Amino acid sequence: MRIVLVNWAPIWDGARFGGGVNGYCQSLALELVERGHEVVSLFGGLVYVPRPRHCFVRRHDDWLGVRIFEVINSPVLAPSMAQFAEPAGEIAQPELERVLSNLFCTLRPDAVHWHNVEGFSAGCVSAAKRSGARVIYSLHNYHTLCPQVTLTREHRWACHDFDAGRSCETCVKSEPPAVERARREADYQRRHAEESAAGAGERLRAEWGSFKHELSWPKRIIVKAARVAHAALDVRRLRAGPDGGIYLPGRPVVEAADVRGARPHRGDESRGQAAAIAFERSAPPVRDPRDKPVLNILQPRALGAPGNAYATRRRAMVEMLASCDKVLAVSSFVREMYASMGVPGDRIETMPIGSRIVGVARRHRELLFDPPPFDERPATQQRPVRLVFLGYNHFNKGLPLLAEALGLLSADVSRAIDLSVFALGGETIEWRFRRLEPRLARLSTAHGYQIHDIPWCLGGKDLTYVGSTWWDPGPQTVFESFACGVPVLGAALGGIPDFVRHDHNGLLFRGNDAASLADQIAGIVARPERLNRLRANVRPPKDMAEHAAELERTYCGDVLPGGSPYPVGGDAILPIAARRPAGTASAGR
Secondary structure, eight states: OEEEEEOSSOGGGGGGTTHHHHHHHHHHHHHHHHTTOEEEEEEESSOOOSSSOSOEEEEEEEETTEEEEEEESOSSOSSGGGTTTOGGGGTOOHHHHHHHHHHHHHHOOSEEEESOOTTSOHHHHHHHHHTTOEEEEEESSSTTTOTTSSSEETTTEEOOOOGGGHHHHTTOOOOOHHHHHHHHHHHHHHHTGGGSHHHHHHHHHHHHHHHHHHHTHHHHHHHHHHHHHHHHHHHHHHHTSTTTTOOOSSOOOOSGGGTSSOOOOSSOOOSTTHHHHHHHHSOOOOOOTTOOOBOOOOOOOOOOOTTSHHHHHHHHHHHHHHHSSEEEESSHHHHHHHHHHTOOTTTEEEOOOOBTHHHHHHHTGGGOOOOOOOOSSOGGGSOOEEEEEEEEOOGGGTHHHHHHHHHHSOHHHHTTEEEEEEEETGGGTHHHHHHHGGGSSEEEEESOOOGGGHHHHHTTOSEEEEOOSSOOSOOHHHHHHHHTTOOEEEESOTTHHHHOOBTTTEEEEOBTOHHHHHHHHHHHHHSTTHHHHHHHTOOOOOBHHHHHHHHHHHHHTOOOOOSOSSOOOOGGGSOGGGSOOTTSOOOOO
16 A cells, blocks of 8 residues: 655654654554555655745655655644644645645555644645545644643643633744744755855855955055054053052952942852852742642533634634544543544544554563562562653653652652653753652662663663653553553553553552652552562553554554553542543543
């Protein structure tokens, strides 16, 4: 089959640029190529040039067997925040849709698989359908409902009230797309100056300036002579001064006014340990009153009146999804979220993604040793519990929440924790963990990692912390941990409960609740032998080969068996935050 995979980021970058979705697209593309398919990667919304101004497509060199096309000058900017200020731009763009229609008619794909519509418009999906291809849309996030992707307020607090789109108007600050486009045009010209006519013109002007400079040698001699004379006068003046031309620190103390009173410092104080002392005097971190526990419960979400641009955008995106041949949700929570918005139930299906990490773990089994087992002895007589964090240092990933929860533990509990933090951008939060270090059995930090490092990061560990503070659709870290045989300590949010069963293959705590997290940590420290059972129940997720086989059937239009490949437990095993009260919609459990 000829399959087009659409995302906004270059597929060759993987998760390094574009996050987990782009990493997944890369793994999927390579697996489909291995299975004999003709795979095309299409992306756009990144590159802008001043001439020509219109939207057009360029083909890149093939990458590991994948054919690659990029849309230049897309009227929809990517990633999502670049377009946030103009939501209507993501609904329809006739010029872009015409360009894509021509491309799809030339390619004649069997299937067009959308992984994001960032950099494109809802109308582009219709253009793919008009080409005769089967159109699939994977819901990796909430971008089609929320133009800043995460269904949170200010990228941080769960958005419970769409308010007919009015909440979006004050959610985050964003520049107009035209400003960002002009910036990208200038940046592109600067980076590619040598290859362009504009760059050749710059070189011509530079050479002409250099030539005129060479012709001006009489003038330069006069200027240099004047500067030498000026310097000689400065030497004579300074030597004749009261200090004999010697530089002295500070200011003279001659009059009483030079001694009495304070001399205000000009500018920011930066001498010596001033910054350290200011940090020492600062108040400890205080939880923002808006940081409240988050429940995994769907609430009624009106699409809103068409008068608001954000409400109109949401309605158009839901209609676009309803027009697809199949919509794939990465977890049951995501499926129920979109079904509650109006995506027809017969179009949307839960299909957890496959993970490349399964193959990586299989190739590096020597790094995936089990930790020494715990026994029934008192916790004080056993080794520390080895807890690990993998991911980004971001509020939504829960690293600040972990620091807060550890601060709530008693010294007796803390000294039983061996903590490893592998966090990209972790430099800015490391100080919070360093303050806790004397209370811990051990602290190890590293500011980032690569996918092939994951078996090394997780080898010999007891528990992986996945503390998402938002409705995370299906965190890759859960799959990575299970692929390496490590149970998960996870927030009962989003798709996490689809895969982590409380007290079976991991533990769940109430989302964005430091006290609930601290209770779970203290509980496992009090009875560490439970970790033996949790580890024994861990099963690896499906690998990319299994997942590609599922998608092949979807591309062909065959009906797939529904549901998650993981057994899902009842409400009784979950913390109270994850249970749904009587009379409410299912929370994706």
